[in-house]
Amino acid sequence: MPTRALRKALRGQAIERTTTVVIGGGQAGLAASYFLSDRSIDHVVLERGEVANSWRRERWDSLRLLTPNWQSRLPGLRYEGPDPDGYMTVSEVTEFIEHFAKVSRAPVRTGVRVTSVRRADDGYLVTTSHGEIHAPTVVIASGACNQAAVPPLRDAVPVSVEQVTPFGYRDPAQLPDGGVLVVGASATGVQLAAELRRSGRPVTVSVGEHVRLPRTYRGRDVLWWMDASGVWDQRYDEVEDLTRARRLPSPQLVGTPERTTLDLNALASMGVELLGRWAAVRDGRALFSGGLRNVFSLADLKMERLLDTFDEWAKAEGYDAEAGSPERFPSTRVPESTRLQLDLRSGEIAAIVWATGFRPDYGWLDVPVVDAKGHLNHEGGVVDSPGLYALGLPVLRRRRSTFICGIEDDAREVIDHLARYLAVRR
Amino acid sequence: MTAVTNGVNVQALLDAREVLKGAPEAAQFTWRASAKWQSGVHSTIKVQSYFGLGEEQNHKEEWTFEADHPEVFAAEDNGITPIEYLLVGLASCLTGGIASVAENRGIQLRSVESTVEGGHDIRGILGADSDVRNGYNDIKVTFTIDADASRQEIEALVAQSQKRSAVFDALTNPTNVTVEVA
Numbered sequence: 001m002p003t004r005a006l007r008k009a010l011r012g013q014a015i016e017r018t019t020t021v022v023i024g025g026g027q028a029g030l031a032a033s034y035f036l037s038d039r040s041i042d043h044v045v046l047e048r049g050e051v052a053n054s055w056r057r058e059r060w061d062s063l064r065l066l067t068p069n070w071q072s073r074l075p076g077l078r079y080e081g082p083d084p085d086g087y088m089t090v091s092e093v094t095e096f097i098e099h100f101a102k103v104s105r106a107p108v109r110t111g112v113r114v115t116s117v118r119r120a121d122d123g124y125l126v127t128t129s130h131g132e133i134h135a136p137t138v139v140i141a142s143g144a145c146n147q148a149a150v151p152p153l154r155d156a157v158p159v160s161v162e163q164v165t166p167f168g169y170r171d172p173a174q175l176p177d178g179g180v181l182v183v184g185a186s187a188t189g190v191q192l193a194a195e196l197r198r199s200g201r202p203v204t205v206s207v208g209e210h211v212r213l214p215r216t217y218r219g220r221d222v223l224w225w226m227d228a229s230g231v232w233d234q235r236y237d238e239v240e241d242l243t244r245a246r247r248l249p250s251p252q253l254v255g256t257p258e259r260t261t262l263d264l265n266a267l268a269s270m271g272v273e274l275l276g277r278w279a280a281v282r283d284g285r286a287l288f289s290g291g292l293r294n295v296f297s298l299a300d301l302k303m304e305r306l307l308d309t310f311d312e313w314a315k316a317e318g319y320d321a322e323a324g325s326p327e328r329f330p331s332t333r334v335p336e337s338t339r340l341q342l343d344l345r346s347g348e349i350a351a352i353v354w355a356t357g358f359r360p361d362y363g364w365l366d367v368p369v370v371d372a373k374g375h376l377n378h379e380g381g382v383v384d385s386p387g388l389y390a391l392g393l394p395v396l397r398r399r400r401s402t403f404i405c406g407i408e409d410d411a412r413e414v415i416d417h418l419a420r421y422l423a424v425r426r
Numbered sequence: 427m428t429a430v431t432n433g434v435n436v437q438a439l440l441d442a443r444e445v446l447k448g449a450p451e452a453a454q455f456t457w458r459a460s461a462k463w464q465s466g467v468h469s470t471i472k473v474q475s476y477f478g479l480g481e482e483q484n485h486k487e488e489w490t491f492e493a494d495h496p497e498v499f500a501a502e503d504n505g506i507t508p509i510e511y512l513l514v515g516l517a518s519c520l521t522g523g524i525a526s527v528a529e530n531r532g533i534q535l536r537s538v539e540s541t542v543e544g545g546h547d548i549r550g551i552l553g554a555d556s557d558v559r560n561g562y563n564d565i566k567v568t569f570t571i572d573a574d575a576s577r578q579e580i581e582a583l584v585a586q587s588q589k590r591s592a593v594f595d596a597l598t599n600p601t602n603v604t605v606e607v608a
Contacts, residue, residue, distance in 0.1 A: 279599045291598035294588040301582050337564070 022139045028392025029141035031411035033106040034075040048113040052097040064255035071405040087255020118366040137387040146361035156281035162351040172199035178350030186249035189355035208277040211251040212299040215261040218324040229313040232400035284345040296332035381414040434529035468494040468504045513542040515593040523587030534574040
């Protein structure tokens with residue numbers, strides 16, 4: 001029995017003390033732990049499930065990372081498998097993160113749920129399912145995707161229609177036969193729509209604002225361009241509309257061995273019906289926006305501007321000779337006329353998949369650092385409360401922060417700040 | 427960014443946006459119109475007062491609009507049709523939006539013109555066919571814009587204008603409308 005637990009048992013409900021509590025045992029929490037250990041800062045990593053829990057429990061079977069394998073890196077650990085241009089499956093990601101936890105000897109406590117964090121005695125009191133811990137510093141690494149963000153429309157859907165979120169979805173076979181309405185056309189939406197269409201079901205996608213990208217551009221993965229051109233290096237304090245950047249949905253990408261582009265034109269070619277954004281339910285009928293054409297234009301124009309940026313960089317760096325020639329892709333095709341309504345009681349739709357994004361859950365965080373929309377107030381990962389930090393959030397410090405290859409630099413910099421804070425306190 | 431002179435006080439709008447982020451109650455506006463039947467299908471509508479920024483407001487003068495139907499509808503053509511007022515709203519909303527976005531992006535406009543066409547099957551409103559809707563089947567706006575900008579930049583102005591347009595939203599998305607008798 002570990003000494004600490006024994007001491008606690010002997011003293012009754014004694015409060016454990018450490019220097020940093022890291023909340024979350026995924027890639028962000030483990031990266032924080034790596035740098036804390038590197039600086040010999042005494043800490044624990046609390047994980048409500050097992051290491052890489054979200055990857056194990058909250059993802060569907062066919063999911064692969066959007067980023068190519070060579071971009072999978074955690075501090076001191078690189079992908080060294082045989083397929084650098086491929087895309088990891090869920091079990092491969094889980095293995096990768098687990099391996100990292102072992103190799104970095106992270107002090108992870110699994111099966112420990114944090115129920116409260118509040119300020120106490122010049123630090124924080126962390127209440128868990130297995131006792132209390134006090135520490136002057138806390139790193140919140142619980143992620144941005146704890147809950148599915150489902151609109152209130154869900155309550156107006158007839159009970160005869162099955163509803164599922166990405167957390168509950170595993171594969172097409174679990175849904176009833178019949179038509180599926182996929183709400184949302186970002187990464188999750190386009191991937192599930194394609195998969196469900198291939199299973200032979202009629203699929204309709206309600207399309208709101210989205211980020212369109214080709215999988216490959218001028219012969220390279222589009223995310224190679226994001227990395228090489230420096231777009232991903234843009235700092236959070238250089239981004240014009242940071243709130244918007246942090247709320248951007250995942251781009252319409254899928255990781256397949258064929259490196260296929262999965263945009264709305266591809267879905268339409270598969271026979272998927274595209275409708276506008278789902279606006280309301282009236283008398284059992286779903287009502288959709290008639291503004292779909294502009295939603296397509298916005299995404300097409302943004303993609304074009306991004307490709308212009310890549311081309312400018314390639315020219316300036318003298319990369320033009322090596323790369324294929326600049327490409328532009330066909331505009332998103334607008335159907336002759338799109339349906340503005342759909343009768344949810346007719347049986348046409350047997351199931352709805354809410355691919356409408358995710359929200360973090362800070363219900364356990366009893367420190368006033370969460371804004372009216374439920375997001376954490378932070379400056380590059382330094383939360384608005386002394387000694388409190390965050391990692392693993394979108395555009396935390398750079399655009400790259402949102403992706404697995406961004407966690408290392410973020411963790412190093414945030415832990416740097418934490419270490420300086422501790423030094424000043426003494 | 428070069429100083430442009432589209433005439434939009436973009437700074438005031440950006441300032442207002444920041445202030446209102448923290449004061450949602452002040453952002454609640456109520457626009458109003460009062461209508462009076464004249465005869466036949468002719469009515470006169472007046473607009474002056476509105477509510478916003480926490481208090482009653484007034485346009486600097488009272489504006490009057492006539493609405494009627496044309497002679498092909500066996501009416502007197504004392505004013506444009508109610509359904510045409512929607513096209514007036516849409517064109518002006520998008521145009522104002524284009525000017526504002528252009529100002530914000532430092533794009534000098536030289537001219538912005540548009541034509542709006544609303545396809546309308548009148549069997550709906552005549553009750554001749556219950557499968558035909560009362561409103562427009564489709565609306566198309568065509569902009570002709572002369573500006574100091576590339577085609578791509580101009581298309582982006584138009585796209586952004588739609589994204590933030592009140593009337594575009596009112597037409598493309600459902601709105602709760604309550605009609606009562608006092």
